[in-house]
Amino acid sequence: MDRQPGVSVRLKLTLSYAGFVMLAGALLLTAVSVFLLRGTPNGIFVPNLSNLSNLLLAFDPTNFGPAIFGPVAAAMLAFLLVFGLLGGWILAGRMLAPLTRITDATRMATNGSLSHRIRLPGRSDEFRELSDAFDTMLAQLETHVAEQQRFAANASHELRTPLAITKTLLDVVRTDPNLDTGDLVDRLHAVNTRAIDLTEALLLLSRADQRSFDRECVDLSLLAEEATETLLPLAEKRGVSIETSGDMASTIGSHALLLQVTTNLVHNAIVHNLPDQGTVWVTTSVRPRTAVLTVENTGEKLTREVVSTLAEPFRRGRERIRADPAGVGLGLAIVTSITQAHEGTLTLAPRAARGLCVTVQFPAAPPHTGR
DSSP states (O other): OOOOOOOOHHHHHHHHHHHHHHHHHHHHHHHIIIIISTTOOSSBOOOOTTSHHHHHHHTOGGGBOHHHHHHHHHHHHHHHHHHHHHHHHHHHHHHHHHHHHHHHHHHHHHTTOOSOOOOOOSSOOHHHHHHHHHHHHHHHHHHHHHHHHHHHHHHHHHHHHHHHHHHHHHHHHHHOTTSOHHHHHHHHHHHHHHHHHHHHHHHHHHHHHHTOOOOEEEEHHHHHHHHHHHHHHHHHHHTEEEEEEEOOOEEEEOHHHHHHHHHHHHHHHHHSSOSSSEEEEEEEEEETTEEEEEEEEOOSOOOHHHHTTTTSTTOOOTTOOTTSTTOSSOHHHHHHHHHHHTTOEEEEEEOTTSSEEEEEEEEBOOTTSOO
16 A cells, blocks of 8 residues: 655654653643742842752742743753653664564565564563564464465376376377277376366365355264265275264254265275275264264274375375376365364374274354254
């Protein structure tokens, strides 16, 4: 926003300090003039300084007549004015020094430097609270920008792969017109499907981040049954059994997005499982003020270090098959984003008996909300 140039805050504080000092001095001199010099004859008192009593009388305002009190008062006000301006300028500079550091840090952040921190020393006050809040904001912004840059780089790499494969296949057809295109068309279809799935996943992730969705009462137990029925053919194909149980657990949110959360978790539990005779457990429950969805599966032994990275975008397990539906490395990243958009929490933990346990908690719907 363009603004007209104005007076600096330091100068305003200086004038305020000086004006206050002048006002206090004027009131003091007025009080002396009204109450102490009333009825005092004009003239100058010349004290005899030979003893202590006369010395004390020398500083008695009543010994100065009104004729000399005026010039003395004017001189005192002039001294107070100079003293107030000079002292106010120094004091204002010391008081506004933290604000100057905050302003410099803001300019550096505006120019793209997010690693700088103010770190004002001293005890807590208004300026230091502002500085600490600004440092916290810079840290969060720096982390967010780094995540966005990493996500953009990963997304570009993932999108470039199917496009490069498509270009290669088309070049093969161009150089060999007699080539049988049947198998080529199938490969192009698979590559194109993967590119579409990745694009839709990115759009879904962006939609969840923006929190632009309608909210309604959603029962997590019904979503678990719907996701299980949808993915049952995939589970049978892989020899994985799915067990669904639990109570009605209602929350407020988007039915489509919460169904995507459930579907992604069940799909991951099926894909990242034992080659044969694996099991997936999907349960719902209600805790104080929260609705809980838990998805557990058998599988390989996982460490906490590995589990802590699974929700990162484009993070794939070693057994991920790229031909699987939604196998674009964004499954848990989408779950995380949708969960945060619904003010919920996502917890991943390795099972003691091998495999993974994923727990999602959402704020429970009010009791009077309809199903």
